[in-house]
Amino acid sequence: MFTILTFFTVLMLLATLLPLSRHPHWIVRSMDFPRLQLSILATMLLIADMVFFDIHMLSTLLLAVITTLCLIWQLSWILPYTFLFPKEVKTSTEFNVDNQLSIITSNVLTPNRNAEALIQLVNEHKPDVLVTLESDQWWQDKLKVLEAEMPYSIKCPLDNLYGMHVYSRLPLGEQQVCYLVEKDVPSIHATLTLRTTDHIRMHFLHPAPPSPTENIESAQRDAELVIVARSVADSDQPVIVTGDLNDVAWSATTRLFRKISGLLDPRVGRGAFNTFHADYSFMRWPLDHLFHSQHFTLQHIQRLPSIGSDHFPLLTRLSFTPSQSTQQQGIDGGGSEHEWAKDISAEQNVNKHDVPKPGEAQ
Template identity: 60%
Template sequence: RKGCNVMATVDVFILWGLALVTLVVVLATLLPMLRLSHWVIRGFDFPRLQLAAVALVVLILQLALLDLGRPLSWFLVTATALSLGCQLWWILPYTVLWPREVKAARHGDPERTITILTSNVLTPNRNVGALISLVEKHQPDVLVTLESDQWWEDQLAVLKSRMPYTIQCPLDNLYGMHVFSRLPLIEAECRFLIEDDVPSMHALVELRSGEKVRIHFLHPAPPSPTENPESAERDAELVIVGRSVADTDEPVIVTGDLNDVAWSPTTRLFRKVSGLLDPRVGRGLHSTFHADYPLLRWPLDHLFHSEHFTLVSIQRLPSIGSDHFPLLTRLRYAPVRGQDQEPLQGDRDDDQWAKELAREQGASKHDVPEPGQGPEEINRK
């Protein structure tokens, strides 16, 4: 009898232990569905892959250890399975199991190819030689650095002999930004769209073939207890840029550290209102953060583009000592081949949500520079 009591106690312990873990998994799955911008809620947007792995392990333990003759056991199994399915719904598009959103480029004119290296360097990091070596090895047409202060500007000055076109905004608040380009930058401008100490950069880049591409470099602040307690500022910057580029038929690229994961509701909203494509879809996560913790990684550094481009390659480069890996993307300007590529489709609710996010911050798509748009077209809008 004593042995039976011990076994019953163990069974109860396992049941309620798994019930507690299931409750945590369910809450972590449901909370991000709320349109609340507090960092505690938005923080659950990030570790969906990790939460899916936890849900899978919990589901296996439930099936192995619980008495499936009890209704409570099946309730727990069902709740965990639904949570796992929900997490997979968000992340599966960023695996090779999903159809590719962007076509692979065919062999073509290299003069219509643009290579962009995006690198959050981490301000206190001093391994500038690693970044310069990557530039020398991969020969990007455009290099954008995030978190680069005056020290980084001074060290990267050696690149100017090969990349003479620059936009520079050294800051020591983790939001400095620099652009170095082999290709001409036209109407280049640094603008503080939402916050007075968080810059963005905007320009036309002229390809070797002569075509001009509108390009925006972004690094909005994340929702966190040490920075912005809410995601409102980040979300507003994304949607006003998205709504701005939606107004043009010209080729567009948006890149940078967006401090948001590829699958979050706000990044998806940005893709819907902008009409831009994500070359990661169907190709893999290419997670760029955190470089030091393999089990806690997600894609924070992004490149989105209009249907005018197809993809030559996208790859995460080796660490340069930052908490972010650099991201290297090669695109080919191929408007005919790319014209039937399908972006995420938005609806009236998405448009209304985007307008509300911008309105809450007193921001507008008209705050975003539109390089290449003459006064007549700007006034017409």
């Protein structure tokens, strides 16, 4: 029993230390994901240490100390995505519908053919904007029925799991489909005009994940996030960035994105809203994101029911309340993080100037 506990404690220590290296290999970066699961494992190991062994023995005490430190470290990353942490985005008290903006972000999973489930959710919740990821020509044909009420659209159907569509009730301008880092991985950039006639700078992203079947390293994903972050950091415009970022909310790279961009995460202090994997409740992480500038407060955020994809859709309702912008603040980045961001983009030979700046002339 002691050998077994020692083995799992060493595994816990390795899983905790690996992400500190910032190495982009997918094995290292994947250790950012299961922090909740690792916290549960650490708690079970601590209980086992106390139940089966004399805690006053040096060997047992050493195992318990290592496990406790790992548990504290893992919890420190996920704590902001619980109700125990202060809300980063204020709850909106604005009830004027003209100032509101609702967005459904949905990775539909290309082989999934349950388009009707997504259409029903759109009809039920009536979002201003629907963003679909992994949508191919088949999905585009099925979602055409939405265009009667959502007449503005940007379409990029692909059969490589990186197709992307945007449907909107509100006008979309300065539309661009770009391939910022990889030639077959698109992103969409546009302005959206609110009912108040205010213009919002929108970025829709779906970078490829680090995995043994796609990119061995996270370098491409990280570079796309970094150059978008650095681009919006230079802007005073209202900004929204949303999509499937193939990264968890609490990872070092997503935190880097938030620090560099200055954008806010409405989940902080409210919950993780895990959107992946829809089929395995014990392996769920927040991979689908919406970040926004200080110009917005939150009406509501909700994970929607399954549509047959491996991702749940995410519904976010915001209020455009620029008068409250000074009352909200995200996390700040230091000089070392700005240098890290520059190194990430330089490694892929991309920079912030590659990112469109829709609405800049407004």
